[in-house]
Amino acid sequence: MGGSARTTPSFEAADRLARATIARFTQGVSPHSQLAAWFDWASHLGRSPGRQMELWLEAVGSLARLGRFALEAGAQNQTTPEPPFAPQPKDHRFDDPAWKTFPYMLWQQAFLAQEAWWRSATREVRGMSPKDSARVAFMARQALDVVSPSNMPWLNPAIVERTREESGANLIRGAANFTEDMLCALAMEPPPINDGFTVGEKVAITPGEVVYRNDLMELIQYTPATENVHVEPILIVPAWIMKYYVLDLRPENSLVRYLVAQGFTVFMISWRNPTAADRDITFDDYRTQGIMAALDAVNAIVPESKVHACGYCIGGTLLAIAAATMERDDGHRLASITMLAAQTDFSEAGDLMLFVDESQIAFLEDMMWDQGVLDTKQMGSAFKALRPNELVWSKMTREYLLGERDQAIDLTSWAADQTRLPYRMHSQYLRALFLDNRLTAGRYAVEGRVIALKDIRTPIFAVGTETDHIAPWRSVYKLHLFTDNELTFLLTNGGHNAGVVSEPGHHGRRYHVATRDPGDAYVDSDTWLSLAAPGEGSWWPVWAEWLDRHGSAGRVSPPRMGAPERGYAPLWPAPGIYVHQR
Template structure:
């Protein structure tokens, strides 16, 4: 009966709010598969018992030596694991605590590895969840066995705990009143960040198009259109003046346009993925054609904005629309077969569960998405931060990138469901089954040169997944692998002392190079990848310098509206 079906959806939506969108059925089935098959695998149990006994024996012998003086650790933390970086963890008896924990962590992860009869997917899911539990119970999270906390409390007479309690109360108050985190007030868009001069020249119910004012007497003939991810706000690419990709491009003599997406609400529940192509990318292309008639455009997309940019480029190629000069993909996936740990809990059951949640809300909430991203690096983004803020009583100074990261957006229900099903779950784009206007598009139709950037520590768009555009596009492809993660690797200004990258071009019609071979062959460069990309943009265009264009095109109805960063960036 329809009424009872709606009742079931309401119940599931309530459950989904309580679990932050994680399906209990998907989680329970993975645990059950592990428990049942491990219980019926005596050989695996004996191997685990032998490993535990061996570990205990080695640890006992190590403890005896360590009690007498400095000794090399039995197990070293992962290279990117900074939980035990403080020298105090290397002193007795805390080094023994670390060794015991690392040995236990390795043993627990081994319990989910190669269990006879257990599916590969469930093995990955249980391993992920066991890692989360191990991160939760790490010794650094237990104040009375954390030497850094003990030393701080002794030195300050416990006042660090009072500061931590104050921090917790302050954060809870902001959470309950739906206010942004402490320190974000210093990074207001239009005042402190997103201050590159420009004007909104076009607005519809999905986006604003910003045209930036020129900073040079002559500009490159081909403009750049940047399509940011609508999962966050656009100004990640226009942060503080010394940290802004947009400002830097303008200073190099480029005409830059950028899309600022609307933050959707419940009324936008029926906005679909193709709306972001039509009302976003293509509407912006049409507006640019009115401002600069006859000019080709360098199209650049970041994250999911890069995915929709590729979809738009493939559609334009299919329809013989030749307005593109090049295509740049920044940490953007076009094939989702190796999309990292985000894929672990994206199956039909999970997406049905999210659909019920979004059916009730009309959108996917910012906190539900943020929780999923933080879980990928829980030891860095959750537990270590909690200890530092609420036990040590320290607040990290807010930076522009961190402030932007807290200024989150929602996802329309229909769009997010289509995105998860069509791209993540069914991988239609690379499989040649993604249809636009009822007709399939294929990436190999894109003939303009492509510049793709992956980042070495990306947990959202792993660089090997980003690299797979080389499998499906049949044109000149330059791939750059930048140091850093999904955001820091992209926001890497030339003046920054940090950063490095590898870069190599595969010309059209040359043989495919697998990612590991590419990494061995591609030259290393110190510094930012921005200048290399800018030189590539110039070479991909006509290399002609012309007078800067007027702002907007009033004669074609594109009258300049608000000053940048516009209105949509302020929507909460």
């Protein structure tokens, strides 16, 4: 027994290595989680004769409607018959008018009929796990997306017409694009970024200085743009699953530049891109060496002043944890808290939750244990899987079949500049928040003691975005359930990134906003939406006015850049060094 016990770690290491090897081929997706979901669905459906009959009748009815439509369309009458199946509201694959002509409409309708039937077939069966039902529906959608006629060059009218017009030149360009991308993939290198949006030259060019640096982050202090500034500075905590300059893109849509122009003293954390050597960095290290270290620097540079703290995505989640910890420990250092598309409760975290169960996390942990990090390609694949039509198939059709490289914009250029995640940090984050939801369950401990969000007394401004697939706005809204302070919630249109990067003058922007005062009764999200005041345009001015109201009256002279006498001398011009790491 003693010998067996001593050799157990070696056997376990062999198991983890085997799973890590498989994970490299599956991009970190657990085969067991997928198979278990299909078995759950098939076994319950197999014991449901009524549901089987319902699906059989639906299939017969769909075939009948499809057949009738084909006969009427083939008759070539002057009036086109009304198609029996319509694309989903956000499905733009069939927007081209040519899809309404014969015979392309037949391919489109046959595909949409299959989609409709599979939506019915993958509805939850009594006794089945709701998560397995959602997972099966998600996988069925992905499988159908592969065989969409929009992806087939001989069935897509846009590709057929382009090939005829160019005598196949589009396919030659597409083959060249495909070859270039495949060579990069085989070399395990990201595609070269030659889009003109060079960091420090076209984007991330708001003037400033790095005034503090440690092994985890750089702190940038931005140069004031007004003669006098608000008393309280702003500290922005971006997510470390992305580079900070999504909030400082071009001057025209830079949130940082906008705030500086409004007379705010702005500080920004720029996270270092970890490598395999950083495998043991913990989630709490991002709090202590990130938020708290940055807050110490801001307090030294702008002494005797509280700080407006702002967190984006996971940066906002960590900011909430840091704020609750400070409240617990009597460290009242914040004037306000702003959370941009940041969740605190993960029970309804959208499609990302489909990837989270014990088997999936263990599988992902073994891959990260072997690599030391979650690689950019693996993380990027997970996000693309959430929106395959937009981010995978439509892109492949344009670039490989139509021969058109996507025109780069600053936001897509930034999205391609990806970061890695340390093994231990990401494991702790997935288990504590996504899997166990400890923060809102009263079981999240910091330094050995449990914290509670309801201890936060600082006013909060929270932003949700309507089409967010990473932090669904109703999940973000649930912050109302776990806090008792003043809470202003604003819902803007757009997605996780585009909704936040919403500068004044951005066409088509709108929002709803309302404030919950301490002691107010809880209002559910749908009721809130019906009651909240609507507004047109960017939400940035609304936030700036809110910050002004929650700060000290009057303005003061701008602080110096850094505080050398206190150990915070300017080190390097913005955007710093860490942002260039790939």
